[in-house]
Amino acid sequence: MTTTSTYESIAEEVLRGVGGKGNVRSLAHCATRLRFVLVDPSRADKAAVESTSGVITVVEAGGQFQVVIGNTVGHVYDAVVAQGVDGTGGGSTGGPLSRVIDLVTSIFIPFLWTLAAAGLLKALLTVAVKISPGFGATSTYAIWFAAADAVFQFLPILLAVTAAKRFKANQFTAIVIACALVYSATIAVMPGAHGASVTLQAFAQGGGKLTFLGIPVVMANYLSAVVPTILAVYVQSHVERLAERVLPAMVRNFGTPLVTLALVVPASFLAIGPVSTWIGDTLASGVDQLWGLSPWAAGTLLGGLWQVLVVFGLHWAFIPIAFQQLATTGHTDLAGALFAPVLAQAAATFAVFLRTRDRDLKAVAGPAALSGFLAGVTEPAVYGVTLRLKRPFVFACVGGAVGGGIATAGGSAATSFVLPGAITVTSTLNVGSFALQLLGCGIGMVIAFALTLVVGFKDLPAASGSPSDAASHGKASQGGTASQDGIATLVAPVAGKVVPLAEVADQVFASGAMGSGLAVIPSEGKVYAPLSGTLVSVMPHAFGIRSDSGVEVLVHIGLNTVELQGRGFTPAVAQGQRVNAGDPLTDVDLQVITDAGYDPITVLIVTDPGAHTAVVPTATGDVQPRRAALDLVG
Known part of the structure; x- marks a missing residue:
């Protein structure tokens, strides 16, 4: 088993x-x-x-x-x-672009949500100061701002950890290298003009001559530095491998980091930092020049294509440029064009939610629209709704183009790294015209919503009539996969209260990404097969069944109950065994699940409807096991 x-x-x-x-x-x-x-x-x-x-x-x-x-x-x-x-x-x-994207994703993803959370907190603090200017002078604000801004100021340290993993370098040595870069802008070590010690950066900015072994040092700003840190860790990885080959085994443990620090840190200040800073500044300057030539045209282009870039994962190539802009100017023009396309995608998805007659699509569209609107995460909306229907995706891109052009025409830009959404749009309060940013977002959303709702789309095939109508098409109330007039029936796997799949506290299930179905809050611990077929997978907490007609279903007992490692489950079947609808699958001790802190809700999902075109839940309220629960129509 x-x-x-x-x-x-x-x-x-x-x-x-x-x-x-x-x-x-x-x-x-x-x-x-x-x-x-x-x-x-x-x-x-x-x-x-x-x-x-x-x-x-x-x-x-x-x-x-x-x-x-x-x-x-x-x-x-x-x-x-x-x-x-x-x-x-x-x-x-x-190509080079593919390699850049792969590099950026592998380095930024591990702490992306921390960055997003800090950016959101920073945006909320901006709103608070606008509402109450005096709040910005309080220690409460200062402490919260430290929580929001620290990750951006000391970003090189986070980058060192993930870059070291990517380049297979020593993570602790990488952290020390990053700390040395940040040290130059934070710790006073050089005598200043008036006797007080100053940082290396302040010393250079004040006209002091920085040298290393007589070689002039061009001091850059290493707070929030992205490219210098990544390149320094890349060089570190090669120095370490060389040292491992050259140094005797008896001194290798301390000798390798000693040699690495002694070489890479000076190299970073002498060459890696200045060169990579110049590269980053050049890229950021190129974007600034493009925006300078025609802000609205640049915003229109980026706003219209942004979700297309997201689909192919190409949007990650813009992350280093955005951080470079933040480091050099304190804001990023790129972000000013991105709120409209994200919110337009959410608006198109909400229009689908209102217009579609397909209940499963509606169950996916509602949460997906909310996710895009509030969190700025559009993948559930794109892959689960708009891209499937094609037209709404295009309508959202049109709205994003118009809205992005309007927002950037007013010089809108974000002052922190955020995932674009309805709340984080406040990160653009202090740069450019916030009114035009809101106008662009609003018009973009209206265009996407109206076109989707009025012009419409080719809906997914759906069952006509109500669930009770579908239930009257001659299906059996017990026994499972009886089929008549193109309708097949699945029975409830457990006794309990039926809830919509969208209300399950698991985004994978609730989004419909795995398929359509329903959930039951169980009142007893006996679980039965919802249809006749072969058990293609048997876990203590989950069972996959494939019928002779190609229909595949998943019965999943509890959320995250895999972590119980079978405790509380007594399966009555084995993989490869054939079962009939209503046959026992397992006995479950619901008390063990709840005592361990897990939700015992049981999910029935049609992972493959076979030749059928729609999945229609028919059970509501309290349901008995082995009674009709789902119709497969078409």
Whole structure:
């Protein structure tokens, strides 16, 4: 009997679909997707990977085979790496842009949500000071601002940790190198003009001559420095490998970091820092010049294409430029154009929610619109709704283009790194016209919403009539997959209270990414098969069944109950066994689940409807096991 976790099961299926771990050159992950670089892309079975439960879709772009998972991508990534796959992302192929994107994602993703949270806090503090100017002079504000701003000022230290992992360098040595860079702007070590000690940076800015062994040092600002830190750690990785080969074993433990620090820190001040700062300033200056030529045209272009870039994962290439702008000018023009396209995508998704007759699509569209609007996370909206329907995605891009152009015409820019959303738009309060930013966002949302609602889209095939109408098409009330007039019936796996799938406290289930269905708050611990078929997967807490007609379902008992490692579950079946609808699958001790702090809610999901075109929940309120719960229509 297998005890493989859900994440490990997804990892196994995905690895099989990409041609096995021998076909994986390297792997990285971003906020929502696994990014494979394959030895032979032709060996990958895209359809098989897309059909895996837990996979939203697959995108092939930039020399990568990108598997979109969602918010649980980190867990699946860990499960894939645990099977012996190179998880450093260091083997990327493709053009320079592909390599840059792969590098940026692997370095920034581990602390992206911390950056986003700090940026949101900073935006909220900006609003608070606008409402009450005196609040900005209080110690309360100062402490909260320290919490919000520290991660940006000392960003090199965070970058050192993840860059060292990427380049396979010693993380602690990398941290010391980053600290040395930050030290130059924070700790007073040089005698100043009036006797008081000043920082190296202040000494150079005050006209002092900085040298190292007689070589002039061009001092840069290393607070918030991105490119200098990454390049310094890259150089560190090579110095370490050379030192490991050259130094005797008896002195290697302390000799390698000694040699590395003695060489890399001066090299960073003498060459790496000034050169990389010049490169970053040049890129940022190029963007500034583009904005200077025509801010509205630049904003229109970026606003219209932003969600397209997100689909292919190309938006990460803009992250270093944004941070460089923040470091040099205190704001980033790029962000000024991004709020409108994100909010327009959310508006189009909400219009789908109002217009669609497909109940499962409606269940996905509601939470996805809220996620885009409040959190600035549009992947559930794009992959789960607008891109599937095509027109709403285009309408949202049109709204984003118009809104982005209006916002940037007023010189709008963000003063911190944020995920663009309705709350974080306040990060643009102090630069440019905030009124035009709001106007651009509003018009962008109206265009996307109105076009989607009025012009419309080709809806997903849905059942006509109410659930009770569907229930009257001759289906059996007990026994499961009886089919008549193109309708197949699934029975409830447990007794309890039915709740919509969208209300389940798990985003993967609630978003509909794994499929449509319903959930039951169980009143007893006996779990039954919802349809007749073969058990394709058996875990103590989850059962996958495939019918002879190709319908596949998942019965998942509890949230995160995989962590119980089978405790409280007594399965009555084994993988490969054939069951009939209503046959016992397992006995569950609900008290064990709740005492351990887990939610016992049981989810029934149709992961593959086969030849059917729609999944219609028919059970409401209290339901008895082995009674009709879902219709497969078409």
